[in-house]
Amino acid sequence: MADARFGLDRKLTLDGPLALDGGGILAPVDIAYETYGTLNDDRSNAILLCHALTGDQHVASTHPITGKPGWWTRMVGPGKPIDTDRFCVICPNVIGSCMGSSGPESLAADGKPFGMRFPVITIRDMVRAQAMLLDHLGIGALYAVVGGSMGGMQVLTWAATYPTRVRAALVIASTARHSAQNIAFHEVGRQAIMADPNWRGGDYYHDGKAPDAGLAVARMAAHITYLSELGLTEKFGRRLQDRSSKTFGFDADFQVESYLRYQGLSFTGRFDANSYLYITRAMDYFDLAEDHGGHLANAFRGSTTRFCVVSFDTDWLYPTSESRNIVHALNAGGAPVSFMELSAPFGHDSFLLDVPELDRVVDGFLTAGGL
Amino acid sequence: MADARFGLDRKLTLDGPLALDGGGILAPVDIAYETYGTLNDDRSNAILLCHALTGDQHVASTHPITGKPGWWTRMVGPGKPIDTDRFCVICPNVIGSCMGSSGPESLAADGKPFGMRFPVITIRDMVRAQAMLLDHLGIGALYAVVGGSMGGMQVLTWAATYPTRVRAALVIASTARHSAQNIAFHEVGRQAIMADPNWRGGDYYHDGKAPDAGLAVARMAAHITYLSELGLTEKFGRRLQDRSSKTFGFDADFQVESYLRYQGLSFTGRFDANSYLYITRAMDYFDLAEDHGGHLANAFRGSTTRFCVVSFDTDWLYPTSESRNIVHALNAGGAPVSFMELSAPFGHDSFLLDVPELDRVVDGFLTAGGL
Numbered sequence: 001m002a003d004a005r006f007g008l009d010r011k012l013t014l015d016g017p018l019a020l021d022g023g024g025i026l027a028p029v030d031i032a033y034e035t036y037g038t039l040n041d042d043r044s045n046a047i048l049l050c051h052a053l054t055g056d057q058h059v060a061s062t063h064p065i066t067g068k069p070g071w072w073t074r075m076v077g078p079g080k081p082i083d084t085d086r087f088c089v090i091c092p093n094v095i096g097s098c099m100g101s102s103g104p105e106s107l108a109a110d111g112k113p114f115g116m117r118f119p120v121i122t123i124r125d126m127v128r129a130q131a132m133l134l135d136h137l138g139i140g141a142l143y144a145v146v147g148g149s150m151g152g153m154q155v156l157t158w159a160a161t162y163p164t165r166v167r168a169a170l171v172i173a174s175t176a177r178h179s180a181q182n183i184a185f186h187e188v189g190r191q192a193i194m195a196d197p198n199w200r201g202g203d204y205y206h207d208g209k210a211p212d213a214g215l216a217v218a219r220m221a222a223h224i225t226y227l228s229e230l231g232l233t234e235k236f237g238r239r240l241q242d243r244s245s246k247t248f249g250f251d252a253d254f255q256v257e258s259y260l261r262y263q264g265l266s267f268t269g270r271f272d273a274n275s276y277l278y279i280t281r282a283m284d285y286f287d288l289a290e291d292h293g294g295h296l297a298n299a300f301r302g303s304t305t306r307f308c309v310v311s312f313d314t315d316w317l318y319p320t321s322e323s324r325n326i327v328h329a330l331n332a333g334g335a336p337v338s339f340m341e342l343s344a345p346f347g348h349d350s351f352l353l354d355v356p357e358l359d360r361v362v363d364g365f366l367t368a369g370g371l
Numbered sequence: 372m373a374d375a376r377f378g379l380d381r382k383l384t385l386d387g388p389l390a391l392d393g394g395g396i397l398a399p400v401d402i403a404y405e406t407y408g409t410l411n412d413d414r415s416n417a418i419l420l421c422h423a424l425t426g427d428q429h430v431a432s433t434h435p436i437t438g439k440p441g442w443w444t445r446m447v448g449p450g451k452p453i454d455t456d457r458f459c460v461i462c463p464n465v466i467g468s469c470m471g472s473s474g475p476e477s478l479a480a481d482g483k484p485f486g487m488r489f490p491v492i493t494i495r496d497m498v499r500a501q502a503m504l505l506d507h508l509g510i511g512a513l514y515a516v517v518g519g520s521m522g523g524m525q526v527l528t529w530a531a532t533y534p535t536r537v538r539a540a541l542v543i544a545s546t547a548r549h550s551a552q553n554i555a556f557h558e559v560g561r562q563a564i565m566a567d568p569n570w571r572g573g574d575y576y577h578d579g580k581a582p583d584a585g586l587a588v589a590r591m592a593a594h595i596t597y598l599s600e601l602g603l604t605e606k607f608g609r610r611l612q613d614r615s616s617k618t619f620g621f622d623a624d625f626q627v628e629s630y631l632r633y634q635g636l637s638f639t640g641r642f643d644a645n646s647y648l649y650i651t652r653a654m655d656y657f658d659l660a661e662d663h664g665g666h667l668a669n670a671f672r673g674s675t676t677r678f679c680v681v682s683f684d685t686d687w688l689y690p691t692s693e694s695r696n697i698v699h700a701l702n703a704g705g706a707p708v709s710f711m712e713l714s715a716p717f718g719h720d721s722f723l724l725d726v727p728e729l730d731r732v733v734d735g736f737l738t739a740g741g742l
Contacts, residue, residue: 022619120619180603180627181595187628188591190621191635195584197568213566220559221592224552229687232551238658246656248393248491250561250648254655256551257558264562277621284625285617287609316600316687 005137006035006088008061011100014132018095024119031133032100033057033092036076037084039139045371046139047082048130049091050147050154053222053279054271056099059091060084065270071352074359081363086371087143092133094126094154096278101129104202104274115274116202123150123286127157131165141165144366148172148351149318150279153286156326159307160288160299168306168369170362173315173351175322176296176329177287182317185225186280189218193273202274215273216264223263228314228347232256289329296329303330307337308365310358312350314343338365376508377406377459379432382471385503389466395490402504403471404428404463407447408455410510416742417510418453419501420462421518421525424593424650425642427470430462431455436641442723445730452734457742458514463504465497465525467649472500475573475645486645487573494521494657498528502536512536515737519543519722520689521650524657527697530678531659531670539677539740541733544686544722546693547667547700548658553688556596557651560589564644573645586644587635594634599685599718603627660700667700674701678708679736681729683721685714709736 005012009032016027034057039046049059051071056063060070060077076082076089093101096118104118134142145166147155152174159169175182193199196214204210224232236256240246243253252258292298300307307330311323320341330337342357344350351358376383380403387398405428410417420430422442427434431441431448447453447460464472467489475489505513516537518526523545530540546553564570567585575581595603607627611617614624623629663669671678678701682694691712701708713728715721722729 024619116621120621177609179600180607180609180625181598181600183609183625184591184595184603184627184631187623187625187631188588188595191591191632192563192566192588194621195563195567195588217559217563217566217588220555220562224555224559227552229550229552232555236551238548238551238554238661246393248395248656250487250491250565250652252558254551254554254558256555260555260558261562281621285619290609 006039008034010034012133012136014136018125018129018132020119020125021122022120026095026102026119028102029095029129029132030100030102030106031092031095031129033090033133034059034061036060036089037087039088043139044141044143045087046134046142047087047089047366048134048142048145048158049076049082049089050130050145050151051091051094052147052149052151053283054267055151056097057091057093058099059089063270074354075362081359082146082366087366090134090137090139092130094279095129096121096126096275096282098272098275103272104278105205105272113205115205118274118278120281121278122282123153123157124161124291126282127154127161130154131162134165141167143369143371144168144170146170146362147174149174149348150283153283156288156299159303159305160292163303163305166305168308168365170308170310170365171323171326172310172358173312173318173348175318176326177289178284183284185221186284188221190277190280192217192221193277199273202277210268211273212268215268215271215276218276219267220260220264223260225317226347226349228316228345230314231345231347234345296325297332300330300333300335303333303335305335306369307335308361309337309339310361311341312344312346312348313341314345315348315350317348377410379405381405383504383507385507389496389500389503391490391496392493393491397466397473397490399473400466400500400503401471401473401477402463402466402500404461404504405430405432407431407460408458410459414510415512415514416458417505417513418458418460418737419505419513419516419529420447420453420460421501421516421522422462422465423518423520423522424654425638426522427468428462428464429470430460434641445725446733452730453517453737458737461505461508461510463501465650466500467492467497467646467653469643469646474643475649476576476643484576486576489645489649491652492649493653494524494528495532495662497653498525498532501525502533512538514740514742515539515541517541517733518545520545520719521654524654527659527670530674530676531663534674534676537676539679539736541679541681541736542694542697543681543729544683544689544719546689547697548660549655554655556592557655559592561648561651563588563592564648570644573648581639582644583639586639586642586647589647590638591631591635594631596688597718597720599687599716601685602716602718605716667696668703671701671704671706674704674706676706677740678706679732680708680710681732682712683715683717683719684712685716686719686721688719
């Protein structure tokens with residue numbers, strides 16, 4: 001008989017309470033998630049997949065709002081590097097987000113959306129909620145935890161918080177702490193949202209007027225940081241959009257303008273502005289060393305988790321130096337780690353795009369676990 | 372007897388018409404400017420100084436709005452690298468701006484501010500207006516044209532448009548064309564302004580409600596691109612602002628957030644949002660090669676102007692590769708050029724900050740002109 005806890009489009013409500021780093025509690029705790037593949041009898045083939053800032057649980061299923069394929073269909077599926085014929089992949093929507101897990105859009109005890117009454121959360125809070133989900137699914141130790149970007153922050157936090165539950169940790173295009181520049185770009189996005197008169201202190205769920213213009217600007221600014229200068233030049237250069245000469249006006253003359261406007265607009269259809277505030281805040285607060293006496297190595301001391309750290313040479317959001325920082329700490333902590341800087345032209349977004357070398361690294365690292 | 376055309380806080384209204392690259396004309400043409408030092412008898416010691424996007428004519432005089440010292444007091448003055456004991460320095464506010472030269476805030480023939488009825492201008496249009504000013508001042512050939520960032524674009528355009536009037540050209544932290552990434556960041560800023568309900572299609576001069584929130588976001592995003600990642604880390608890192616621990620809220624917990632917010636807010640007090648739209652547009656349209664058959668070298672072929680090109684190693688807005696591109700074109704065009712990449716931690720803003728090596732380069736290059 002099929003286990004209803006597994007499959008696509010699952011949602012779980014746990015009583016909690018989930019004690020948060022900020023001092024508050026969250027109860028109940030909703031967690032929306034999807035699973036792919038089948039958990040084996042000894043429950044040893046579970047892979048937890050952690051999504052990025054604007055990602056969600058629809059890793060390899062059609063997105064319910066956009067109708068587009070999942071965000072990592074190229075990586076997750078039968079015979080793919082994260083092989084659902086061998087592994088049971090679990091991907092939860094992070095708390096704070098807007099695709100079914102508890103977040104600012106969720107209803108508070110008074111029956112109204114939390115809005116800005118939702119507690120500020122941390123990456124570790126997200127991870128604690130995921131651990132509650134795994135408890136519910138009856139999964140103790142994970143074959144691996146895998147994630148890129150903010151997903152990688154969750155992977156590192158999993159390994160530091162629940163070392164005995166993580167047999168392997170794959171950290172892609174990520175960092176152990178948000179830099180001043182990272183925080184600065186997020187702050188621009190938050191200010192753009194909060195400057196939108198429709199934001200109204202986060203209380204905008206009742207009349208259909210969301211701060212879409214501000215959210216679109218936030219997305220545009222962030223999107224630039226996801227791409228490399230080289231990638232933008234190759235993809236767009238100074239080419240004009242559907243016209244043979246400049247219009248000497250303020251239309252989107254250049255392809256790159258048109259592309260960015262589209263990125264901003266389409267994002268507002270699938271994402272909640274308050275969630276964007278909360279999740280960027282969680283990322284800005286992320287500094288794994290700070291949680292371990294200021295020494296990142298302490299986060300991993302004595303760990304038996306196998307680590308693999310991957311960076312991309314054109315990623316200027318979380319550059320290779322940040323990955324090296326992680327690797328040095330793992331070495332200092334005595335944890336086994338392999339590290340690769342891959343060459344790809346797409347900047348930070350390389351982890352989501354067609355980089356065959358990444359496929360081989362993921363496949364190789366997971367296979368080496370010996371399932 | 373003192374010549375009223377020279378001195379601080381000058382403003383000139385020329386009948387024009389100024390024929391614009393976009394096909395329109397501008398008439399009359401207001402040009403606000405300042406001069407420092409004395410023009411010598413044979414009018415051979417004039418240096419034209421070109422300001423950057425948000426700069427103005429107040430190079431070394433107190434800013435009338437902010438009350439702060441001029442933006443290049445460290446470089447311009449008696450005994451300074453641009454020595455006003457030897458040179459007569461002329462700095463006009465570019466057209467399109469908001470400090471007295473014709474721009475969207477100026478009154479149109481109907482007695483109302485142009486707003487978005489102001490014609491879209493180019494860097495070359497700015498330069499043509501400056502040439503009209505110099506004609507009025509009775510200055511034919513310039514001892515030198517000097518500028519950083521957008522000022523450097525004007526310098527290059529001067530040398531390409533009026534080669535016989537430019538004896539020396541000093542281009543600092545600049546580029547011969549705006550890249551896709553450059554355009555993208557500007558587009559974010561423009562969209563932030565236009566998304567502000569107070570923008571109202573640019574027609575906001577009558578009731579004191581300007582799109583300040585949007586302009587502040589635009590400034591914040593741009594400001595990040597003026598600083599280096601390293602500089603931000605050294606200056607702010609993850610240090611908290613006037614508090615001992617994170618507040619788990621959306622206040623400016625981090626110093627870098629507080630700094631950025633201040634940059635955004637203070638900018639709105641001294642700059643017009645429409646001017647920001649027009650000048651960023653002019654910069655995005657800038658591609659000097661395009662104006663010369665697609666070959667940048669053609670812009671300088673046979674030039675006898677002495678060139679000096681300076682870049683900074685931490686400038687990621689207009690990186691050294693862009694300066695090299697200019698130097699290669701100058702070499703191919705047979706123009707004399709010296710090139711230096713200076714090391715400074717401040718990113719693009721290095722040209723405005725304390726970089727003693729830049730002082731020596733500027734002094735050396737100007738002195739070599741043999742005045």
